[in-house]
Amino acid sequence: MAISIPASIEDEAAALLMELGARGVSVDTSAPGLPAPDPVRLRAWFDPPASPPDPDSIERRLAPLAAGLSPARVLSVTGVEDGRWVEAWVAALAPFPVGERFVVTPVEDLDEAPPRMNLFICPSRAFGTGEHPTTRMCLEEIERCRPAGRAVLDAGTGSGILAIAATLLGARFVAGYDNDPEAIEVAVKNARLNGAAGKIRFVLGDTASIDDPCFDIVVANLNGTILTGAIPELASRLAAGGALILSGILPGEIAAISAVAAAAGLGVEREIVRDGWACLVCGSRRA
Numbered sequence: 001m002a003i004s005i006p007a008s009i010e011d012e013a014a015a016l017l018m019e020l021g022a023r024g025v026s027v028d029t030s031a032p033g034l035p036a037p038d039p040v041r042l043r044a045w046f047d048p049p050a051s052p053p054d055p056d057s058i059e060r061r062l063a064p065l066a067a068g069l070s071p072a073r074v075l076s077v078t079g080v081e082d083g084r085w086v087e088a089w090v091a092a093l094a095p096f097p098v099g100e101r102f103v104v105t106p107v108e109d110l111d112e113a114p115p116r117m118n119l120f121i122c123p124s125r126a127f128g129t130g131e132h133p134t135t136r137m138c139l140e141e142i143e144r145c146r147p148a149g150r151a152v153l154d155a156g157t158g159s160g161i162l163a164i165a166a167t168l169l170g171a172r173f174v175a176g177y178d179n180d181p182e183a184i185e186v187a188v189k190n191a192r193l194n195g196a197a198g199k200i201r202f203v204l205g206d207t208a209s210i211d212d213p214c215f216d217i218v219v220a221n222l223n224g225t226i227l228t229g230a231i232p233e234l235a236s237r238l239a240a241g242g243a244l245i246l247s248g249i250l251p252g253e254i255a256a257i258s259a260v261a262a263a264a265g266l267g268v269e270r271e272i273v274r275d276g277w278a279c280l281v282c283g284s285r286r287a
Contacts, residue, residue: 001055003042005062006069008276010040013062017044020053020061027131096131099140102165104131119168120193121161122186134247137272137279138162138221141245145281147171150216155207155234156226160187160200162219167196171217175210177203207233214238219245224253228260235264238284243269247279254278 148170157176270281
């Protein structure tokens, strides 16, 4: 199913499609160096028996989100061979650069042997294919923090892309946790695909599920509400002089998140805002 929507409601529309039973949602992006299109086109895949909702009903559900903007329209509904929606999704994606050293490459076959500095990610319901601005900012900041020889914690690992990136950049130890069993399963597969099998400790649970006491780099790509509650515990796992990378933040939440970080003994050292999202890099003030 292809849907045309105003660019400003991209995330809300994708969330609605997932709520309606989509197994995957991708965004048709512009060519490198060109401005993002507006409206944008979303593609959603549905597995039987969860057949695509009626196009008219989708347009009605999207209408309040697009109020005063260009109308949200279902452009087409095309049948895909049963069980082949992932292949269709992958075919709609293309490799894209992140930071100075990574190329995120969507692939279908878990047995393909990846070149060394590529990030191979199988699209799934686990967040983090590398397309979203929050993921891209985290990848760039992990690279900037120079994880080689350091310990890294990925809070809410999703697809595992951030933990894998840290491993490829030479981190001596990487752990990642998530409360979604499917995410952990996907993260383990993606680690294997990138030659990182056995190099990352993926744990089903929360911060308390991680035995290791402290990390040089902690990255959390979540959302403002979850981060507000998680920052004190994440800060307690940060080694002196370490970096806490926080993303999934709306620009209007920056002040509140910064205040929570300050109360936990952290100072904001770097603030990045891109495409309606923010990323904060906090440093430990402990001696």
